[in-house]
Amino acid sequence: MATQLEPEARESADVFREEARQFIADKFPQELKGKGLSMAGAEGREKETPAQKSWREAMGERGWGTPTWPKEYGGGGLSRKQAAILDEELARAGAYNPIGGMGVMMFGPTLLEYGSEAQKQEHIPPICRGEIRWCQGYSEPNAGSDLANLQTMAEDKGDHYLVNGQKTWTSGGQWADKCFAIVRTDRSDKHKGISFLLIDMDSPGVEVRPITMISGTSPFCETFFTDVKVPKENLVGEEGQGWTIGKRLLQHERTNLSGAAPGGRGGGSLADIAKKYGKVNADGTLADPVLRDRIADFEIRWTSFLHTARRAVEESKAQGGVSEISSALKKLGTKLGQERAEMTIEIMGLQGLGWEGDNFSPVELQGVRGWLYGKATTIYGGSTEIQNNVIAKRVLGMLDHQ
């Protein structure tokens, strides 16, 4: 439940809001208004425009791209309340947070928790400034849902590890500077033989091969490691602690993914789309009563999802641990995102199924690609089936019959 702020707190909130507003007014290039974080974040600096660069640098310098991370490592050092105000002010100005990617979403928070002081000093500030792109070296051809089955070996060679093996589905691998990977340091124990290692993507012996996806783009790669030397100081935590650290990172990933709806909100709400592409009565209601009913049905469930997501955050904060309902967020959010994409297509009819060509608007074309890409959201970051297993076993205590 939202609590009333004490007068003093309210005053400091107002002061901060003014500070944020001023900063955005000074630094946010108006030409980027309403654009949002494009793929430039993931695809790298090559495609960054001068305006995008200046905005990234301004936010990075202030640490506000990672608003709640500690100031000593380049974060914003803001309270959650302040971070929420910052979000509101960004949205109000049609601005966006230009610092993103896997470094922000999953690796940074994990390193802050498990990394050594030296590792934090080295790796966190460039993430806060949006300078270094990270990729996730988890999955392998035979280690998908059964991630702990991974076989990529890191052999102890005294001052370094020698890494051999293959990762796959590495998102952004072709653009990444560095990879956080889980690798095997011990063959004798499935889980305790796993370690968490940071690998430079430009090390000799690292090779990436982009894979084309059904949406027509190649956002992920096969990644091959052949006799790659990785300095010992790139081990996070202890040898054999990789599974624990790696799973913690997955929690961050899932939290971030639950609200993700690629192809997402382009074109406005479903109702906006329906009004644009369909018939509207004189009183502004949709002429198709069935569609009207279905949109309302969707929006009701979406609203209750947002309530659930908020409740999960509040409960976790109050309990000082992860709320039980967090485990349901990823599967709920991703399913709703897919449903929305399907409905968008349906409302647009064949106009919503364009592949290319100027007889489709950019929003329509992105919608199609997003609809296709969005099929991945229930697969990656722990598939819906795996989330269901987790809920059934860990939360509900239902026994595994095997």
Added chain:
Amino acid sequence: MAVLNEEQEMLRDMAREWATNESPVTEFRKVRASGAPEAFDRDAYGTMAEMGWAGIIIPEEHGGSDFGFLSAGLVVEELGKTLTASPLIATTLAASAIMLGGSDEQKAKWLPKLASGEAIATLAVDEGPHHDPAEIATSVSGGKLTGTKGFVAEAHGADLFVVAAKDGLYLVEKGDGVTLTTRRLTDQRSHADIAFDGAAAEKLENGGDTLLDDVLDRARVLTAAEMLGMAQIVFDTTLDYLKQRVQFNQVLSSFQALQHRMADLFADLAQMRSAVEAGLQAVDSGVGASRAAIVAKAEANRVLHTMSNEGIQLHGGIGMTDEYDIGLYLKRARVLEPAWGATGYLKNRFATLGGY
């Protein structure tokens, strides 16, 4: 599976063998890679016509075999399994319009050419992105047809268009007054908007008031037959994959959660097959064809929608790759779903036909 006679069984086996050996999905990939808006292989279509498939519903006197829609559906289903891109459905539907509505001269002029593969034809009914035969603005005056048709399938290869105007169906040959604008959809087949600007048009005078509806029934069942082939393959491929893929030291097919999913899909597929076959048979018998065609297409829409999504999901990451075929079925599935009636349209019409 409907009980087939010997001829039908032979036809199906021949189609299956040809599609498997001569027209696997790699052939569609070649067509796609060529980027040609026509999006089919002329030689392959020639072979299909030689085997008699373009004339399956056409009377023998006009060079066809007069086997009917159930037989046509068997072939189309097999071609759907391998995503064979061809104007076979489009041409068959145009032929059916001429059979139902054409004069003797029109039949004699076009049906033999369509049966032999010498000419290709397609239906041009809808004018926008949704199926809506009640909203046709195209009109004809003094034998000249004017109007715009949207997203016409197989338009690029067509020599002849069967065009719905306000007052009936017309034959329009490609040429003067017919301008195509390519519509590249996610299935990467042939689709185009067509501007008819005073194009010479000949009316299909017979067939009565229900001519367009009768042709649309046929369009629905034949499209549903293609979708049936697609759903069957997505199901088979997924089942095979689950039986092979090992995670947690066991094949995925040993997980009860997945067993139940496949059991549900199996039951759905059974429903879809019965509905599609009943639709094809109803068109052949002429009894209750309109309702049966709606049931066929609506069930095809429902089941293929679910099947294509589940197919991807149950494959995991590999299902998301362009290299693996399953995504191609998803994309084709969504383009066929609104064709000749998305589910909302069909339900509404079903209720109307039922008088409620």
